[in-house]
Amino acid sequence: MEESKLFRVLSQISQNLNLYLGGDFLIFLIAKHRKVEKIHFFSQEKLKKNEYEKFIANLFRNSNIDFEFSIILSDLIHLRAEKFSIYIIYHPYKIWKELSIHEMIGEKIDLGIKSLSLEDSVCVKINMLINSQDKKETIENALDLFFGIENMKITQKELGRIYEFKYGIKFCEIISDIKQRIWEISEYEMNFEDLGIEFIQEKYQKKNLQML
Numbered sequence: 001m002e003e004s005k006l007f008r009v010l011s012q013i014s015q016n017l018n019l020y021l022g023g024d025f026l027i028f029l030i031a032k033h034r035k036v037e038k039i040h041f042f043s044q045e046k047l048k049k050n051e052y053e054k055f056i057a058n059l060f061r062n063s064n065i066d067f068e069f070s071i072i073l074s075d076l077i078h079l080r081a082e083k084f085s086i087y088i089i090y091h092p093y094k095i096w097k098e099l100s101i102h103e104m105i106g107e108k109i110d111l112g113i114k115s116l117s118l119e120d121s122v123c124v125k126i127n128m129l130i131n132s133q134d135k136k137e138t139i140e141n142a143l144d145l146f147f148g149i150e151n152m153k154i155t156q157k158e159l160g161r162i163y164e165f166k167y168g169i170k171f172c173e174i175i176s177d178i179k180q181r182i183w184e185i186s187e188y189e190m191n192f193e194d195l196g197i198e199f200i201q202e203k204y205q206k207k208n209l210q211m212l
Helices: 002-017 024-031 049-062 118-130 135-152 156-167 175-188 206-211
Strands: 020-022 038-043 067-072 076-081 084-090 098-104 107-116
Touching: 002 020, 002 038, 002 049, 002 084, 002 107, 020 024, 020 118, 024 038, 024 098, 024 118, 024 135, 049 067, 049 076, 107 118, 118 135, 118 156, 118 175, 135 175
Parallel strands: 020 107, 038 084
Antiparallel strands: 020 038, 067 076, 076 084, 098 107
């Protein structure tokens, strides 16, 4: 019930502020691979932080949902609501394809949530993997990337074309960075559970990540 209320609020935030769901939570909705409690929204425009803060706060209060802002900037807003950590990120890059999500974790959303495509989200996760700050982030981003690519069912060449369309960078220029991150995971043989990563399905193995 609480999640249903939260998703309805996120729908209003998405539609009214022109924000696009994307990244790990979008990949989770499709792949159902690991437990995800971070929800990322992306804006192609600089965030109007005062206006956004007031609008979002009123929605949560009117819905009787506990929330707390921790960061309010023109390029990043972060808040917690229920068990979720919600990020709104200034991301001034092209969108390959737009979607509208009308169901999240079994909850129907009449208005719908604006969303990036799976292809867009995989490209976002490539950048997040390359720029990961710690072991847990590195593994989570690599796993999201692996399951995202698996569900896209397109070739590396096609993915490279989409990535270049979005960011103006040739895929061949970042392949070595991706491989380096994957090598680090395999080299240290990290224990996923010790890092607090909870899986929904068990069909992966560490060696699968080297196939990225």
